[in-house]
Amino acid sequence: MRKLQIFLHVSADGYFTGPGGDLSWTRHDQDPEYKQWAAENTRGESVLVFGRTTYQMMAGFWPSPMAQEREPAMAGKMNESTKVVFSRSLNEAAWNNTVLVKGDAVEEMRKLKQQPGPTLTILGSGSVARQLAEAGLIDEFQFLITPVALGAGRTLFEGAARKIELDHVSTRTFQNGKVLLVYKPHSS
Secondary structure (H helix, E strand, O other): OOOEEEEEEEEOOOOOEOHHHOOHHHOOOOOHHHHHHHHHHOOOOEEEEEEHHHHHHHHHHOOOHHHHHHOHHHHHHHHHOOEEEEOOOOOOOOOOOEEEEOOOHHHHHHHHHHOOOOEEEEEOOHHHHHHHHHOOOOOEEEEEEEOOOOOOOEOOOOOOOOOOOEEEEEEEEOOOOOEEEEEEEOOO
């Protein structure tokens, strides 16, 4: 069975997006250690998974000349990767290598996990991630904590119908103050 993981920037006060969807706080001021980790973390093959809002934001940025200039390696990886977007409202997904899935996210992800292939990685996409976490489909949670307090925004498990317990796997602290926390679902 394929692995499903989530990678998410989170503020020190627990928000993955600020008011109005603001992500400027994720700060990409990179120390050499963080930059090396980010490059290594994107080398492996992975299918990127999005909800509509995150997909539209990413599709609006990564194919752009600005992305090519600022982050050429990451832009190449994002544009070349296979992508899955869950949306009932989109009629098409034009970003290179994107598959649009209009069905129930939980049922469709169960099917995707049964197929052979690389790891599936959710980026952002709070409502899809919450649904998949509640259904017990996420195998690993990677939270990159940024040392900033936003005071408002959206939390990942906002509106969850049940408690989702996690077990700590690892912690890594970077010189720029970011902390990577890795968890797996709690095993009873």
